[in-house]
Amino acid sequence: MDRSVKRPATSYQEKRRAAALEKQKSARRQTTDRARKLALGAAANAEQQEPQQQQDVQQPAAQQQDVELADSAAGTPSSAAPASPEIDMGGSAGAGRRRRSSSGSATSLRSPGGSGAALRQYYSQQLMQPEWLVDVPPDLGSEWYALPRPEGQRCLVIAARGQTVARLRNGALFERFGSPLPAGGRGQPAGEDNFCILDCIFHAPDQTYYVLDLMCWKGYSLYHCSAEFRLFWVQSKLAESGATSAFATSLLGVSSSSGGSGSSMGNGSGVGQPAAAPAAVRRFQPLPAYRCTPEGLATAHSGPVSFQRDGLLLLHKEGQYLSGQTPLALLWKDAASSRYFIDTDLAGAPLAQQQIVLEFRMDSTVATHDDAPVVLGRMPESFVRQLGDKLRPGKLLKFVIGPGGITFQDGQPTGADLHFAGPANQRRGRADSISKIIFQFLARTQPITLQQLAAAAAAAGGGGIGDKMGSCDSSALVAGSMSVVSADGGGSMAVDRPSDGIEVDS
Numbered sequence: 430m431d432r433s434v435k436r437p438a439t440s441y442q443e444k445r446r447a448a449a450l451e452k453q454k455s456a457r458r459q460t461t462d463r464a465r466k467l468a469l470g471a472a473a474n475a476e477q478q479e480p481q482q483q484q485d486v487q488q489p490a491a492q493q494q495d496v497e498l499a500d501s502a503a504g505t506p507s508s509a510a511p512a513s514p515e516i517d518m519g520g521s522a523g524a525g526r527r528r529r530s531s532s533g534s535a536t537s538l539r540s541p542g543g544s545g546a547a548l549r550q551y552y553s554q555q556l557m558q559p560e561w562l563v564d565v566p567p568d569l570g571s572e573w574y575a576l577p578r579p580e581g582q583r584c585l586v587i588a589a590r591g592q593t594v595a596r597l598r599n600g601a602l603f604e605r606f607g608s609p610l611p612a613g614g615r616g617q618p619a620g621e622d623n624f625c626i627l628d629c630i631f632h633a634p635d636q637t638y639y640v641l642d643l644m645c646w647k648g649y650s651l652y653h654c655s656a657e658f659r660l661f662w663v664q665s666k667l668a669e670s671g672a673t674s675a676f677a678t679s680l681l682g683v684s685s686s687s688g689g690s691g692s693s694m695g696n697g698s699g700v701g702q703p704a705a706a707p708a709a710v711r712r713f714q715p716l717p718a719y720r721c722t723p724e725g726l727a728t729a730h731s732g733p734v735s736f737q738r739d740g741l742l743l744l745h746k747e748g749q750y751l752s753g754q755t756p757l758a759l760l761w762k763d764a765a766s767s768r769y770f771i772d773t774d775l776a777g778a779p780l781a782q783q784q785i786v787l788e789f790r791m792d793s794t795v796a797t798h799d800d801a802p803v804v805l806g807r808m809p810e811s812f813v814r815q816l817g818d819k820l821r822p823g824k825l826l827k828f829v830i831g832p833g834g835i836t837f838q839d840g841q842p843t844g845a846d847l848h849f850a851g852p853a854n855q856r857r858g859r860a861d862s863i864s865k866i867i868f869q870f871l872a873r874t875q876p877i878t879l880q881q882l883a884a885a886a887a888a889a890g891g892g893g894i895g896d897k898m899g900s901c902d903s904s905a906l907v908a909g910s911m912s913v914v915s916a917d918g919g920g921s922m923a924v925d926r927p928s929d930g931i932e933v934d935s
Contacts, residue, residue, distance in 0.1 A: 588613030
Protein backbone atom coordinates (compact mmCIF):
# COMPACT_ATOMS: atom_id res chain seq x y z
CA MET A 430 0.00 0.00 0.00
CA ASP A 431 1.32 3.38 -0.92
CA ARG A 432 1.48 5.41 2.30
CA SER A 433 3.13 8.49 0.86
CA VAL A 434 1.59 11.90 1.30
CA LYS A 435 0.24 13.09 -2.03
CA ARG A 436 -0.91 16.65 -2.49
CA PRO A 437 -3.13 17.30 -5.54
CA ALA A 438 -2.20 19.94 -8.10
CA THR A 439 -4.97 22.22 -6.84
CA SER A 440 -5.11 21.57 -3.14
CA TYR A 441 -7.96 21.79 -0.70
CA GLN A 442 -6.42 24.83 1.01
CA GLU A 443 -5.52 26.57 -2.27
CA LYS A 444 -9.15 26.31 -3.42
CA ARG A 445 -10.24 27.88 -0.16
CA ARG A 446 -7.78 30.75 -0.60
CA ALA A 447 -9.14 31.51 -4.07
CA ALA A 448 -12.73 31.38 -2.80
CA ALA A 449 -11.93 33.69 0.11
CA LEU A 450 -10.41 36.31 -2.19
CA GLU A 451 -13.42 36.15 -4.49
CA LYS A 452 -15.78 36.51 -1.54
CA GLN A 453 -13.99 39.69 -0.47
CA LYS A 454 -14.45 41.19 -3.92
CA SER A 455 -18.13 40.37 -4.24
CA ALA A 456 -19.43 41.03 -0.72
CA ARG A 457 -18.06 43.77 1.58
CA ARG A 458 -20.05 43.75 4.76
CA GLN A 459 -20.78 46.91 6.71
CA THR A 460 -18.84 46.48 9.95
CA THR A 461 -18.53 49.98 11.42
CA ASP A 462 -21.76 49.76 13.42
CA ARG A 463 -20.93 46.24 14.56
CA ALA A 464 -17.48 47.37 15.70
CA ARG A 465 -18.97 50.28 17.63
CA LYS A 466 -21.35 47.96 19.49
CA LEU A 467 -18.48 45.59 20.21
CA ALA A 468 -16.24 48.34 21.58
CA LEU A 469 -18.78 50.30 23.60
CA GLY A 470 -20.27 47.16 25.13
CA ALA A 471 -16.89 45.83 26.21
CA ALA A 472 -16.38 48.07 29.24
CA ALA A 473 -19.82 47.45 30.72
CA ASN A 474 -19.65 43.72 30.02
CA ALA A 475 -16.22 43.43 31.63
CA GLU A 476 -17.58 44.70 34.94
CA GLN A 477 -20.25 41.98 34.91
CA GLN A 478 -17.91 39.03 34.43
CA GLU A 479 -18.08 36.41 37.14
CA PRO A 480 -14.90 36.13 39.25
CA GLN A 481 -14.43 32.46 38.34
CA GLN A 482 -13.34 33.52 34.85
CA GLN A 483 -10.06 34.61 36.33
CA GLN A 484 -9.25 30.96 37.01
CA ASP A 485 -8.87 30.45 33.26
CA VAL A 486 -6.23 33.08 32.53
CA GLN A 487 -3.13 31.36 33.86
CA GLN A 488 -2.17 28.38 31.71
CA PRO A 489 1.04 26.32 31.68
CA ALA A 490 3.35 27.16 28.79
CA ALA A 491 2.61 23.83 27.16
CA GLN A 492 -1.04 24.86 26.86
CA GLN A 493 -0.23 28.06 25.00
CA GLN A 494 1.41 26.40 22.02
CA ASP A 495 -1.39 26.93 19.48
CA VAL A 496 -2.14 30.47 18.46
CA GLU A 497 -5.31 29.28 17.22
CA LEU A 498 -5.32 28.06 20.78
CA ALA A 499 -3.09 30.42 22.72
CA ASP A 500 -5.42 30.08 25.70
CA SER A 501 -6.69 26.50 25.34
CA ALA A 502 -5.36 23.29 26.86
CA ALA A 503 -3.43 20.75 24.85
CA GLY A 504 -3.46 17.28 26.32
CA THR A 505 -5.63 17.83 29.38
CA PRO A 506 -6.45 14.87 31.58
CA SER A 507 -9.70 13.12 30.74
CA SER A 508 -12.05 11.07 32.86
CA ALA A 509 -12.69 7.47 32.04
CA ALA A 510 -15.47 6.54 29.62
CA PRO A 511 -17.32 3.22 29.45
CA ALA A 512 -15.82 0.65 27.15
CA SER A 513 -17.84 -0.43 24.14
CA PRO A 514 -17.61 -3.87 22.54
CA GLU A 515 -18.55 -2.43 19.16
CA ILE A 516 -17.23 0.97 18.11
CA ASP A 517 -18.41 1.69 14.58
CA MET A 518 -16.88 4.87 13.28
CA GLY A 519 -18.52 4.80 9.88
CA GLY A 520 -20.76 7.70 8.87
CA SER A 521 -21.78 10.03 6.11
CA ALA A 522 -21.28 13.73 5.66
CA GLY A 523 -24.86 14.42 4.75
CA ALA A 524 -26.16 13.42 8.15
CA GLY A 525 -26.38 15.69 11.11
CA ARG A 526 -26.31 19.02 9.29
CA ARG A 527 -26.64 22.00 11.53
CA ARG A 528 -26.94 25.71 11.03
CA ARG A 529 -24.64 27.84 13.14
CA SER A 530 -26.59 30.45 15.03
CA SER A 531 -25.56 34.01 14.39
CA SER A 532 -24.16 35.84 17.36
CA GLY A 533 -26.05 38.70 18.91
CA SER A 534 -24.66 42.11 19.62
CA ALA A 535 -22.70 42.90 22.74
CA THR A 536 -25.32 45.39 23.85
CA SER A 537 -28.13 42.84 23.66
CA LEU A 538 -26.06 40.45 25.77
CA ARG A 539 -25.91 42.99 28.57
CA SER A 540 -29.61 42.51 29.27
CA PRO A 541 -30.53 40.98 32.64
CA GLY A 542 -31.17 37.67 30.92
CA GLY A 543 -27.74 37.59 29.31
CA SER A 544 -25.41 35.05 30.91
CA GLY A 545 -21.67 35.09 31.34
CA ALA A 546 -21.47 32.07 29.03
CA ALA A 547 -23.34 33.98 26.32
CA LEU A 548 -20.96 36.92 26.68
CA ARG A 549 -17.93 34.69 26.41
CA GLN A 550 -19.36 33.00 23.34
CA TYR A 551 -20.02 36.36 21.71
CA TYR A 552 -16.52 37.69 22.28
CA SER A 553 -14.92 34.38 21.28
CA GLN A 554 -16.40 34.86 17.81
CA GLN A 555 -14.75 38.21 17.14
CA LEU A 556 -11.17 37.14 16.38
CA MET A 557 -9.93 36.04 12.98
CA GLN A 558 -8.71 32.44 13.11
CA PRO A 559 -5.78 31.65 10.80
CA GLU A 560 -5.54 28.23 9.25
CA TRP A 561 -2.43 26.10 9.59
CA LEU A 562 -0.26 25.93 6.48
CA VAL A 563 -0.67 22.49 4.90
CA ASP A 564 0.51 23.42 1.40
CA VAL A 565 2.73 26.25 0.20
CA PRO A 566 0.89 29.05 -1.65
CA PRO A 567 2.22 29.38 -5.21
CA ASP A 568 2.19 33.19 -4.87
CA LEU A 569 4.03 33.17 -1.52
CA GLY A 570 6.92 35.31 -2.74
CA SER A 571 4.77 38.05 -4.26
CA GLU A 572 1.54 38.28 -2.24
CA TRP A 573 2.34 37.41 1.37
CA TYR A 574 3.93 38.92 4.49
CA ALA A 575 5.59 36.97 7.31
CA LEU A 576 5.49 37.99 10.98
CA PRO A 577 7.37 36.28 13.82
CA ARG A 578 4.73 35.10 16.27
CA PRO A 579 5.29 35.35 20.06
CA GLU A 580 4.41 32.69 22.58
CA GLY A 581 1.60 33.75 24.85
CA GLN A 582 -2.12 34.22 25.17
CA ARG A 583 -4.18 35.40 22.23
CA CYS A 584 -6.32 38.37 23.25
CA LEU A 585 -9.01 40.62 21.82
CA VAL A 586 -8.10 44.07 23.15
CA ILE A 587 -10.72 46.85 23.17
CA ALA A 588 -10.03 50.42 24.27
CA ALA A 589 -13.21 52.43 24.86
CA ARG A 590 -14.87 54.67 27.46
CA GLY A 591 -11.67 55.34 29.37
CA GLN A 592 -10.45 51.79 29.89
CA THR A 593 -8.78 48.95 28.03
CA VAL A 594 -10.27 45.44 28.19
CA ALA A 595 -8.44 42.26 27.13
CA ARG A 596 -10.31 39.01 26.52
CA LEU A 597 -8.93 35.55 25.82
CA ARG A 598 -9.65 33.65 22.64
CA ASN A 599 -12.46 31.76 24.40
CA GLY A 600 -14.11 35.09 25.31
CA ALA A 601 -13.21 35.04 29.02
CA LEU A 602 -12.14 38.31 30.62
CA PHE A 603 -8.34 38.47 31.01
CA GLU A 604 -7.78 41.94 32.50
CA ARG A 605 -8.92 45.58 32.51
CA PHE A 606 -6.57 48.52 32.84
CA GLY A 607 -5.89 52.05 31.69
CA SER A 608 -3.64 52.53 28.67
CA PRO A 609 -2.39 55.27 26.32
CA LEU A 610 -4.45 53.79 23.48
CA PRO A 611 -7.07 56.26 22.18
CA ALA A 612 -10.08 56.10 24.57
CA GLY A 613 -8.20 53.48 26.60
CA GLY A 614 -7.51 55.47 29.75
CA ARG A 615 -8.81 58.25 31.98
CA GLY A 616 -8.55 61.77 30.63
CA GLN A 617 -8.75 60.69 26.98
CA PRO A 618 -11.68 61.55 24.70
CA ALA A 619 -14.12 58.68 25.09
CA GLY A 620 -17.09 59.45 22.86
CA GLU A 621 -19.08 56.81 21.02
CA ASP A 622 -16.99 57.35 17.89
CA ASN A 623 -13.65 56.96 19.65
CA PHE A 624 -12.50 53.39 20.30
CA CYS A 625 -9.80 50.92 19.28
CA ILE A 626 -9.94 47.17 18.65
CA LEU A 627 -6.74 45.12 18.38
CA ASP A 628 -5.77 41.48 17.96
CA CYS A 629 -2.83 40.76 20.28
CA ILE A 630 -0.75 38.12 22.00
CA PHE A 631 0.11 38.83 25.63
CA HIS A 632 3.70 37.78 26.32
CA ALA A 633 3.99 37.42 30.09
CA PRO A 634 7.80 37.50 30.47
CA ASP A 635 8.00 41.13 29.35
CA GLN A 636 4.37 42.09 30.16
CA THR A 637 3.81 43.18 26.56
CA TYR A 638 0.86 42.98 24.21
CA TYR A 639 2.30 42.23 20.78
CA VAL A 640 -0.14 43.41 18.12
CA LEU A 641 -0.94 40.85 15.45
CA ASP A 642 -3.54 43.04 13.74
CA LEU A 643 -5.53 46.23 14.05
CA MET A 644 -9.27 46.31 13.33
CA CYS A 645 -10.34 49.77 14.52
CA TRP A 646 -8.44 52.94 15.40
CA LYS A 647 -10.14 56.02 16.87
CA GLY A 648 -13.43 54.65 15.59
CA TYR A 649 -12.16 54.19 12.05
CA SER A 650 -12.89 50.64 10.86
CA LEU A 651 -10.05 48.75 9.22
CA TYR A 652 -11.85 45.42 8.90
CA HIS A 653 -12.14 45.72 5.13
CA CYS A 654 -8.78 47.29 4.51
CA SER A 655 -6.07 45.06 3.07
CA ALA A 656 -3.63 43.37 5.42
CA GLU A 657 -0.86 45.35 3.78
CA PHE A 658 -2.53 48.62 4.80
CA ARG A 659 -3.36 47.38 8.32
CA LEU A 660 0.26 46.37 8.90
CA PHE A 661 1.46 49.81 7.84
CA TRP A 662 -1.20 51.52 9.95
CA VAL A 663 -0.40 49.66 13.16
CA GLN A 664 3.31 50.41 12.81
CA SER A 665 2.71 54.17 12.60
CA LYS A 666 -0.33 54.70 14.85
CA LEU A 667 0.90 52.73 17.85
CA ALA A 668 4.07 54.79 17.98
CA GLU A 669 2.06 58.03 17.79
CA SER A 670 -0.14 56.97 20.72
CA GLY A 671 2.78 56.43 23.10
CA ALA A 672 1.55 52.90 23.94
CA THR A 673 4.81 51.37 22.70
CA SER A 674 6.63 52.75 25.75
CA ALA A 675 6.19 50.88 29.05
CA PHE A 676 3.45 52.51 31.13
CA ALA A 677 2.38 51.99 34.72
CA THR A 678 -1.27 51.12 35.23
CA SER A 679 -3.67 49.46 37.64
CA LEU A 680 -5.50 46.24 36.92
CA LEU A 681 -9.19 46.89 37.48
CA GLY A 682 -11.43 44.31 39.10
CA VAL A 683 -9.28 41.26 38.39
CA SER A 684 -6.96 39.04 40.35
CA SER A 685 -3.37 40.19 40.36
CA SER A 686 -2.32 36.69 39.33
CA SER A 687 -3.68 37.33 35.83
CA GLY A 688 -1.41 40.24 35.35
CA GLY A 689 1.68 38.51 36.57
CA SER A 690 2.68 41.47 38.75
CA GLY A 691 2.76 39.38 41.91
CA SER A 692 0.78 41.89 43.98
CA SER A 693 -2.37 40.96 45.87
CA MET A 694 -5.93 42.05 45.33
CA GLY A 695 -6.44 42.44 49.04
CA ASN A 696 -5.02 45.29 51.09
CA GLY A 697 -4.44 43.25 54.22
CA SER A 698 -6.74 45.42 56.34
CA GLY A 699 -9.40 42.84 57.04
CA VAL A 700 -12.63 41.43 55.69
CA GLY A 701 -15.03 43.89 54.12
CA GLN A 702 -12.38 46.34 52.99
CA PRO A 703 -12.24 47.13 49.26
CA ALA A 704 -9.48 45.35 47.37
CA ALA A 705 -6.73 47.54 46.04
CA ALA A 706 -6.23 47.43 42.29
CA PRO A 707 -2.83 45.80 41.74
CA ALA A 708 -0.20 47.86 39.98
CA ALA A 709 1.29 46.62 36.74
CA VAL A 710 3.43 47.71 33.82
CA ARG A 711 2.20 47.13 30.28
CA ARG A 712 3.07 48.17 26.76
CA PHE A 713 1.92 47.50 23.21
CA GLN A 714 4.37 46.59 20.47
CA PRO A 715 3.78 46.04 16.75
CA LEU A 716 5.36 42.95 15.25
CA PRO A 717 7.87 43.35 12.43
CA ALA A 718 6.42 42.35 9.06
CA TYR A 719 8.56 41.04 6.21
CA ARG A 720 7.78 40.38 2.60
CA CYS A 721 7.94 36.64 1.92
CA THR A 722 11.18 36.71 -0.02
CA PRO A 723 13.80 34.12 0.92
CA GLU A 724 15.61 36.81 2.92
CA GLY A 725 12.44 38.07 4.56
CA LEU A 726 11.37 34.56 5.58
CA ALA A 727 14.81 33.86 7.03
CA THR A 728 14.72 37.06 9.10
CA ALA A 729 11.20 36.42 10.37
CA HIS A 730 12.21 32.86 11.22
CA SER A 731 15.59 33.42 12.87
CA GLY A 732 16.21 37.16 13.26
CA PRO A 733 16.60 38.67 16.75
CA VAL A 734 13.33 39.44 18.57
CA SER A 735 12.49 40.51 22.12
CA PHE A 736 10.18 37.56 22.80
CA GLN A 737 10.09 33.78 22.71
CA ARG A 738 9.19 32.96 19.11
CA ASP A 739 6.43 30.46 18.32
CA GLY A 740 6.60 30.11 14.56
CA LEU A 741 5.38 32.48 11.87
CA LEU A 742 2.12 34.17 10.92
CA LEU A 743 1.68 34.58 7.16
CA LEU A 744 -0.78 37.21 5.89
CA HIS A 745 -2.00 37.61 2.31
CA LYS A 746 -1.56 41.22 1.24
CA GLU A 747 -5.18 41.57 0.14
CA GLY A 748 -6.69 39.67 3.03
CA GLN A 749 -9.34 41.51 5.04
CA TYR A 750 -9.95 41.01 8.75
CA LEU A 751 -13.01 38.77 8.99
CA SER A 752 -14.18 37.03 12.15
CA GLY A 753 -13.78 33.29 12.02
CA GLN A 754 -11.52 31.09 9.95
CA THR A 755 -9.68 32.32 6.88
CA PRO A 756 -7.14 30.67 4.55
CA LEU A 757 -5.71 34.16 3.85
CA ALA A 758 -3.89 34.01 7.20
CA LEU A 759 -1.68 30.98 7.85
CA LEU A 760 0.30 29.63 10.78
CA TRP A 761 3.56 27.76 10.32
CA LYS A 762 6.32 26.59 12.62
CA ASP A 763 9.24 24.19 12.78
CA ALA A 764 11.43 22.84 15.54
CA ALA A 765 13.88 25.73 15.19
CA SER A 766 11.25 28.46 15.55
CA SER A 767 8.99 26.98 18.22
CA ARG A 768 9.30 24.94 21.40
CA TYR A 769 5.93 23.42 20.51
CA PHE A 770 6.42 22.29 16.92
CA ILE A 771 4.76 19.00 17.86
CA ASP A 772 1.90 19.17 20.37
CA THR A 773 3.06 18.58 23.92
CA ASP A 774 1.61 17.34 27.17
CA LEU A 775 1.18 19.48 30.28
CA ALA A 776 4.82 18.96 31.19
CA GLY A 777 5.96 20.27 27.79
CA ALA A 778 7.06 16.88 26.41
CA PRO A 779 6.04 15.99 22.82
CA LEU A 780 3.16 13.54 22.70
CA ALA A 781 4.09 10.02 21.59
CA GLN A 782 1.04 9.94 19.31
CA GLN A 783 -0.91 12.75 17.73
CA GLN A 784 -4.01 13.66 19.75
CA ILE A 785 -6.93 15.57 18.30
CA VAL A 786 -10.18 16.95 19.67
CA LEU A 787 -13.42 16.54 17.72
CA GLU A 788 -16.99 17.59 18.44
CA PHE A 789 -19.72 15.00 18.94
CA ARG A 790 -22.85 15.81 16.94
CA MET A 791 -26.52 14.94 17.00
CA ASP A 792 -26.19 12.21 14.35
CA SER A 793 -23.36 10.55 16.36
CA THR A 794 -20.66 11.74 13.96
CA VAL A 795 -17.50 13.49 15.19
CA ALA A 796 -16.26 16.53 13.30
CA THR A 797 -13.75 19.35 13.28
CA HIS A 798 -14.40 23.01 14.13
CA ASP A 799 -14.46 24.62 10.70
CA ASP A 800 -16.86 26.84 8.79
CA ALA A 801 -17.58 23.66 6.87
CA PRO A 802 -17.04 20.98 9.55
CA VAL A 803 -15.12 17.92 8.35
CA VAL A 804 -16.61 14.63 9.55
CA LEU A 805 -13.90 12.14 10.44
CA GLY A 806 -16.03 9.32 11.84
CA ARG A 807 -19.16 8.17 13.67
CA MET A 808 -19.62 6.84 17.17
CA PRO A 809 -21.75 3.64 17.31
CA GLU A 810 -25.26 3.92 18.69
CA SER A 811 -24.57 1.23 21.30
CA PHE A 812 -21.70 3.30 22.66
CA VAL A 813 -23.80 6.47 22.61
CA ARG A 814 -26.62 4.74 24.51
CA GLN A 815 -24.14 3.40 27.06
CA LEU A 816 -22.89 6.91 27.84
CA GLY A 817 -26.41 8.37 27.93
CA ASP A 818 -26.57 12.01 29.05
CA LYS A 819 -22.80 12.14 29.41
CA LEU A 820 -22.49 12.28 25.63
CA ARG A 821 -24.54 15.14 24.21
CA PRO A 822 -24.23 17.08 20.95
CA GLY A 823 -21.43 19.61 21.30
CA LYS A 824 -19.37 17.42 23.64
CA LEU A 825 -15.66 17.56 22.89
CA LEU A 826 -13.96 14.17 22.58
CA LYS A 827 -10.29 13.25 22.39
CA PHE A 828 -8.87 10.84 19.83
CA VAL A 829 -5.46 9.50 18.88
CA ILE A 830 -4.57 9.22 15.19
CA GLY A 831 -3.24 5.78 14.41
CA PRO A 832 -0.80 4.61 11.73
CA GLY A 833 -3.52 4.76 9.07
CA GLY A 834 -3.23 8.54 9.13
CA ILE A 835 -5.69 10.80 7.33
CA THR A 836 -7.60 9.91 4.16
CA PHE A 837 -8.05 12.30 1.25
CA GLN A 838 -10.43 11.99 -1.68
CA ASP A 839 -10.20 14.42 -4.60
CA GLY A 840 -7.97 16.65 -2.51
CA GLN A 841 -10.36 16.83 0.44
CA PRO A 842 -9.94 15.14 3.86
CA THR A 843 -12.59 12.46 4.35
CA GLY A 844 -11.54 10.33 7.31
CA ALA A 845 -8.86 9.35 9.79
CA ASP A 846 -7.55 6.34 11.68
CA LEU A 847 -9.15 7.37 14.99
CA HIS A 848 -8.67 5.75 18.38
CA PHE A 849 -11.06 7.06 21.05
CA ALA A 850 -9.21 8.29 24.15
CA GLY A 851 -11.98 9.83 26.28
CA PRO A 852 -13.56 13.24 26.80
CA ALA A 853 -11.52 16.39 26.18
CA ASN A 854 -11.29 19.49 28.33
CA GLN A 855 -14.60 21.25 27.66
CA ARG A 856 -13.22 24.67 28.67
CA ARG A 857 -11.30 24.96 25.41
CA GLY A 858 -14.66 25.69 23.80
CA ARG A 859 -14.11 24.19 20.35
CA ALA A 860 -12.75 21.23 18.47
CA ASP A 861 -9.55 21.28 16.43
CA SER A 862 -9.64 22.64 12.89
CA ILE A 863 -8.86 20.31 10.01
CA SER A 864 -5.84 22.40 9.05
CA LYS A 865 -4.34 22.01 12.54
CA ILE A 866 -4.92 18.27 12.43
CA ILE A 867 -3.24 17.96 9.03
CA PHE A 868 -0.35 20.26 10.01
CA GLN A 869 0.42 18.22 13.12
CA PHE A 870 0.19 15.01 11.11
CA LEU A 871 2.63 16.35 8.52
CA ALA A 872 4.92 17.59 11.31
CA ARG A 873 5.33 13.96 12.36
CA THR A 874 5.66 12.53 8.85
CA GLN A 875 6.61 15.02 6.10
CA PRO A 876 6.91 18.53 7.59
CA ILE A 877 6.86 21.60 5.39
CA THR A 878 10.32 23.11 5.86
CA LEU A 879 11.70 26.62 5.75
CA GLN A 880 13.70 25.57 2.70
CA GLN A 881 10.46 24.68 0.90
CA LEU A 882 8.99 28.07 1.78
CA ALA A 883 12.12 29.86 0.58
CA ALA A 884 12.14 27.88 -2.68
CA ALA A 885 8.50 28.77 -3.34
CA ALA A 886 9.23 32.43 -2.57
CA ALA A 887 12.17 32.48 -4.97
CA ALA A 888 10.13 30.78 -7.70
CA ALA A 889 7.49 33.50 -7.38
CA GLY A 890 10.07 36.21 -8.04
CA GLY A 891 10.88 37.05 -4.41
CA GLY A 892 14.30 38.11 -3.29
CA GLY A 893 16.43 41.14 -2.74
CA ILE A 894 17.33 43.47 0.08
CA GLY A 895 14.94 45.53 2.15
CA ASP A 896 12.28 42.95 2.89
CA LYS A 897 10.97 44.50 6.10
CA MET A 898 7.78 46.53 5.79
CA GLY A 899 8.60 50.18 5.44
CA SER A 900 12.12 49.65 4.13
CA CYS A 901 11.21 49.46 0.46
CA ASP A 902 7.42 49.69 0.21
CA SER A 903 4.49 51.47 1.85
CA SER A 904 3.39 48.98 3.02
CA ALA A 905 0.03 9.71 4.93
CA LEU A 906 -2.74 10.61 3.87
CA VAL A 907 -3.68 7.03 3.03
CA ALA A 908 -6.75 4.84 2.71
CA GLY A 909 -7.38 2.02 5.15
CA SER A 910 -9.42 1.02 8.13
CA MET A 911 -10.33 3.09 11.17
CA SER A 912 -10.38 1.83 14.71
CA VAL A 913 -11.04 3.27 18.14
CA VAL A 914 -9.81 2.24 21.55
CA SER A 915 -11.91 2.23 24.66
CA ALA A 916 -10.96 4.58 27.47
CA ASP A 917 -9.95 1.72 29.72
CA GLY A 918 -7.31 0.53 27.26
CA GLY A 919 -9.40 -2.29 25.76
CA GLY A 920 -8.86 -3.68 22.30
CA SER A 921 -9.60 -1.82 19.10
CA MET A 922 -11.79 -2.95 16.22
CA ALA A 923 -11.28 -2.04 12.55
CA VAL A 924 -14.28 -0.50 10.81
CA ASP A 925 -15.08 1.48 7.70
CA ARG A 926 -14.31 5.16 7.24
CA PRO A 927 -16.97 7.68 6.22
CA SER A 928 -17.71 7.50 2.52
CA ASP A 929 -17.95 11.27 2.22
CA GLY A 930 -16.47 13.19 5.11
CA ILE A 931 -17.06 16.81 4.08
CA GLU A 932 -19.97 18.58 5.73
CA VAL A 933 -21.08 21.98 4.47
CA ASP A 934 -23.49 24.01 6.57
CA SER A 935 -26.72 24.81 4.79
